[in-house]
Amino acid sequence: MELTDIVGILSRLIHISSAVTLLGGLLFARQVLVAVGQTDLIARYSTAMQAAIAGLLLSGLYNLLTKAALPKGYHAIFGIKFLLALHVFAVALLLPKADAAKRARSLTGILVSGGLILALSAYLRYLTLNP
Numbered sequence: 001m002e003l004t005d006i007v008g009i010l011s012r013l014i015h016i017s018s019a020v021t022l023l024g025g026l027l028f029a030r031q032v033l034v035a036v037g038q039t040d041l042i043a044r045y046s047t048a049m050q051a052a053i054a055g056l057l058l059s060g061l062y063n064l065l066t067k068a069a070l071p072k073g074y075h076a077i078f079g080i081k082f083l084l085a086l087h088v089f090a091v092a093l094l095l096p097k098a099d100a101a102k103r104a105r106s107l108t109g110i111l112v113s114g115g116l117i118l119a120l121s122a123y124l125r126y127l128t129l130n131p
């Protein structure tokens, strides 16, 4: 195993842990905090969300730039994933500033985008393994 392999594994670890932290927190907020009318508590999760967003961007760019070759169709699917990710990041960062009704709606919207991102990521993985 070479150093670049170890960095690659660490980068994947950061990517997956950040995705779990961000989407898991948002799902909890949507399913639990909305039900008990306490979405203002999302502000307590801001630092974790910011760290997860930074982790996703840095590890994602690293993963992309170190790919040996991009299979046919990869760029198009990646472009859609990236735009959806920007939607999730922007709206998640603005959540603490939104009013309660808007917060509940925004959470639903970014969880839909988050689900689509996971599906596109699974397909990108397939394209990588089956170029």
Ligand code: HEM
Pocket (backbone or CB within 6 Å): 012, 015, 016, 019, 022, 023, 056, 057, 058, 059, 060, 061, 063, 064, 082, 085, 088, 114, 117, 118, 121, 122, 124, 125, 126, 128
């Ligand atoms: C909400 C945001 C995001 C989520 C939930 C997410 C989730 C995931 C997941 C679950 C994987 C599959 C992990 C694996 O099998 O190795 C993945 C792979 C990947 N992600 Fe993300 N990601 C997000 C944002 C980003 C961003 C912003 C970038 C680029 C700057 C990025 C670039 C990549 C790349 C290049 C891969 C490898 C795909 C492949 O196997 O070819 N991701 N992502």
